[in-house]
Amino acid sequence: MKEGQPRALGSSAVLTVPAVLGLGFLVGPLVALLLRAPWLRLPGLLAEPAVVDALRLSLVASAAATGLCVVLGVPLAWLLAQPGLPGRSVLRALVTVPLVLPPVVGGVALLMLLGRTGLLGAPLAALGVTIPFTPTAVVLAEAFVALPFLVLSVEGALRSADRRYEEAAATLGADRLTVFRRVTVPLVLPGIASGAVLAWARALGEFGATVTFAGSFPGRTQTMPVAVYLALDTNPDAALALSVLLLVVSVALLTLLRDRWVTR
Amino acid sequence: MIDRGLRRITPLLAVVLALAGCGAGADPGDQPRQLTVFAASSLTEAFGGIGPDFERRHPGTRVVFSFGSSATLARQLRQGAPADVFAAANRDTMAMVTNSGLTASDPETFARNQLQIAVPADNPGRVRNLADFARPELTIALCAPQAPCGAAASLSLRKAGISPEVDTYERDVKAAITKVMLGEVDAALVYRTDVRAAGDQVRGIDLPEAAQVVNDYPITVLKAAVNPQAAKAFVDYLRSSEGRDALVRAGFQTP
Numbered sequence: 001m002k003e004g005q006p007r008a009l010g011s012s013a014v015l016t017v018p019a020v021l022g023l024g025f026l027v028g029p030l031v032a033l034l035l036r037a038p039w040l041r042l043p044g045l046l047a048e049p050a051v052v053d054a055l056r057l058s059l060v061a062s063a064a065a066t067g068l069c070v071v072l073g074v075p076l077a078w079l080l081a082q083p084g085l086p087g088r089s090v091l092r093a094l095v096t097v098p099l100v101l102p103p104v105v106g107g108v109a110l111l112m113l114l115g116r117t118g119l120l121g122a123p124l125a126a127l128g129v130t131i132p133f134t135p136t137a138v139v140l141a142e143a144f145v146a147l148p149f150l151v152l153s154v155e156g157a158l159r160s161a162d163r164r165y166e167e168a169a170a171t172l173g174a175d176r177l178t179v180f181r182r183v184t185v186p187l188v189l190p191g192i193a194s195g196a197v198l199a200w201a202r203a204l205g206e207f208g209a210t211v212t213f214a215g216s217f218p219g220r221t222q223t224m225p226v227a228v229y230l231a232l233d234t235n236p237d238a239a240l241a242l243s244v245l246l247l248v249v250s251v252a253l254l255t256l257l258r259d260r261w262v263t264r
Numbered sequence: 265m266i267d268r269g270l271r272r273i274t275p276l277l278a279v280v281l282a283l284a285g286c287g288a289g290a291d292p293g294d295q296p297r298q299l300t301v302f303a304a305s306s307l308t309e310a311f312g313g314i315g316p317d318f319e320r321r322h323p324g325t326r327v328v329f330s331f332g333s334s335a336t337l338a339r340q341l342r343q344g345a346p347a348d349v350f351a352a353a354n355r356d357t358m359a360m361v362t363n364s365g366l367t368a369s370d371p372e373t374f375a376r377n378q379l380q381i382a383v384p385a386d387n388p389g390r391v392r393n394l395a396d397f398a399r400p401e402l403t404i405a406l407c408a409p410q411a412p413c414g415a416a417a418s419l420s421l422r423k424a425g426i427s428p429e430v431d432t433y434e435r436d437v438k439a440a441i442t443k444v445m446l447g448e449v450d451a452a453l454v455y456r457t458d459v460r461a462a463g464d465q466v467r468g469i470d471l472p473e474a475a476q477v478v479n480d481y482p483i484t485v486l487k488a489a490v491n492p493q494a495a496k497a498f499v500d501y502l503r504s505s506e507g508r509d510a511l512v513r514a515g516f517q518t519p
Contacts, residue, residue, distance in 0.1 A: 111446065111448065115446065115447075115448050116403070116447055116448050117446065117447040117448070130403065132403075132448055133403060133431040133432045133448075133449075211435075214432075215405070215431065215432025215433070215434070215443075216408070216432055216433050216434070216435070217430065217431060217432050217433060218433075221432065222433075229435075230408055230410070230433075230435065232336075232339060233333070233335040233336050233338070233339045233410050234335060234410040
């Protein structure tokens with residue numbers, strides 16, 4: 001194979017066939033969903049109070065969760081990217097745990113910490129603060145599963161950023177916080193943005209941790225994925241409508257990411 | 265040298281091992297015949313004891329249960345999930361299955377259940393009756409309205425004229441009582457059988473409306489049953505004196 005020569009399509013059936021199968025496998029269910037959706041009834045279904053409530057709650061909670069992820073995650077990523085950090089690999093492994101943990105387990109763990117009889121939850125309850133079954137619980141559950149996405153994305157951006165700008169700023173007399181604020185963050189803003197969009201997408205789709213930790217109450221804690229699951233049993237058309245809506249939102253989020261994610 | 269050889273063999277090994285795994289259970293000679301029962305989650309403990317009893321009486325048959333919200337199970341059956349028997353917690357969810365033409369015969373009622381208020385053992389909310397469900401400061405769990413337990417709960421609350429301050433609608437009765445056992449809610453409306461099954465962790469409080477809102481549990485053999493003989497035998501066993509005793513011990517009433 002000469003360098004720079006365009007590869008002919010179909011030059012390897014061994015590769016093309018599984019690739020096409022893989023594409024079909026990913027796209028097929030989505031096409032089926034769009035074909036089976038009750039398009040004529042969609043406006044009416046999407047105007048139902050239960051659907052509007054779920055949509056509003058999902059958007060607000062996922063935005064709040066993303067905000068929380070940025071506020072906590074960017075400094076955490078900065079910490080992880082510090083050269084010479086002791087135990088960095090252990091810390092990074094810990095940060096990655098919610099990525100591989102089954103979401104329901106995450107919900108159970110949050111209950112054990114912040115539930116009424118939980119480690120922190122019990123003293124909080126004594127002070128009159130209960131977290132489970134509130135919209136706050138939804139935000140926390142979503143942030144728990146979404147934070148690793150943001151941290152790892154920003155950490156990657158930080159590590160590949162040019163340290164010399166930060167060093168230059170430091171030698172010019174800026175303190176660490178100013179360096180972070182005026183030099184580091186603008187440098188890795190694309191990484192923060194793509195991490196935030198990934199976190200937002202993950203938060204929007206979160207189900208297991210939310211339903212376990214926050215429960216399900218229409219308008220208060222019943223997010224769109226939970227609403228789809230419950231509607232499936234008794235109102236399949238509403239479930240389909242919600243599913244199509246979630247699909248559209250997800251595709252829109254992906255379009256936001258677009259080249260940034262692919263060419264990073 | 266060895267490294268390259270290993271690298272060549274590993275994918276082959278993986279395929280062989282996977283196929284071997286598939287093949288392991290394929291010999292029909294010594295496999296027990298399987299009976300798949302979809303049952304409402306409130307039947308978990310009762311069927312947990314009845315299953316092994318049935319297997320002892322029918323050597324060679326293995327009973328496998330799938331417990332869940334009757335509404336969810338009905339939906340799964342309509343979407344093609346394979347099962348031999350369906351035991352629901354009320355007539356409405358069974359109707360979802362019969363109306364789709366999936367049942368081999370008319371469902372029969374094999375048990376009855378009543379609601380009870382469940383509170384954590386120490387009753388932190390000082391709950392005494394159904395009226396307490398209207399107190400906004402308490403954390404209350406109900407079953408989702410489409411679950412039989414949720415439908416019965418709504419009916420009971422309506423009969424009592426109480427507008428509850430609900431904090432969460434759980435997908436089935438076991439999820440609701442688990443929240444009570446964890447101490448996360450002050451009270452939930454579940455079945456007597458669930459309170460009994462939860463033992464010391466939970467205290468049950470009777471409600472007068474319970475007797476007016478009794479759930480009939482229908483059971484049926486499914487048309488697509490792979491093992492219709494065992495399915496019929498299982499249904500018959502539940503109506504036998506041993507089966508009825510086991511159900512009564514769990515807290516059910518028998519017709």
